[in-house]
Amino acid sequence: MKLSSNVKGIAFLVSAAFVISIQNIIIRWIGGDYSALEIVAVRSMVALPGTLLFFRYEGRRGLPTTKLPMLEFVRGLFLFLSYTTFMMGLAALPLAQIEAIRFSGPLMITFLSVVMLGETVGPRRWVALIIGFLGVLLIVQPGSASFNFGSVFVLISVLFYALVAILTRKLQAEDSSATMAYFSSLVYLLAALVLVPLPAIVGDVPNAHPSIAFLIRPWSMPTLMDGLIMAGLGVIWAIWMYLLSRAYSLAQASVAAPFEYVSLPINILWGFLIWREIPTWMTLAGAALTLGSGMYVLYRERAERKRPSQTELEYAAHLPDGDE
DSSP states (O other): OOOOOHHHHHHHHHHHHHHHHHHHHHHHTTTTTTHHHHHHHHHHHHHHHHHHHHHHHHHSSOOOOSSHHHHHHHHHHHHHHHHHHHHHHTTSSHHHHHHHHTTTTTHHHHHHHHHHHHHOOOOHHHHHHHHHHHHHHHHHOTSSOOOOOOHHHHHHHHHHHHHHHHHHHHTTSSHHHHHHHHHHHHEOOOOOOOOHTTHHHHOOTTOOOOHHHHOOOOOOOOOOHHHHHHHHHHHHHHHHHHHHHHHHHHHHHHGGGGGGGGGHHHHHHHHHHOOOOOOHHHHHHHHHHHHHHHHHHHHHHHHHHHSSSSSHHHHHHHTTTOOO
């Protein structure tokens, strides 16, 4: 039986979610021995040539250029901050809780689209946004005994990711996906190298929170195996980008985007199998509220515009781990 384009696209999207989940495992696995910035630098050195391959795949030659270099720089910087803070969250939180918080991505994009771009959102979607952010509060539980400061970094990651989505709107008319990926990876690498002196400047911080310790840990020469594993993050990024591009070239964004949420059960499974992590009922309840409201926002945009909404496309094509 011949599969429809939408079904094939969804299969590629689920595969992409599985592949990128491997990144979370790797960062959690080696994060106790190396700096987050060191991992970002090695990953970017491998990923940067990959962006040139995507550029060639688009039928272009030479190095990517842009008419909006400052906007590309700011977008790359926001992606660097999003990816780095996401990694800092990985050092302190269970995988399921991190993914549940990331579900607020489409809600954050919609909110910023209203605030920054003046887009109109009806009362139903405002209710969905409020419910979704209440779900985030259930997950994070600020002020409670179970509150983990690492969740703040994941929320910061989602915020910067949403800002990237807004900037992408302004760039997509001028620059291709490969061009944007090239410049963002270049900024990743430069930012990580500029921040090399950070551990020496900050000095030793006794009893630092795991997220902070991951950021300010001094760089060290990785073993051959660890170096290959770090470099593998760049390969994972390239595979993820290909799968994601194939998914949204085959399937309608409005049909495929909700399947981004398959990342939660995947990461719940990894967390349980490797670290015996079991999500709390509060995390699951908050995730359900955030997931439900996010899917409703996507549904309303599809129904009102009768075509894939810009918010959907940006959420689907630009995730926090990276240009990821």
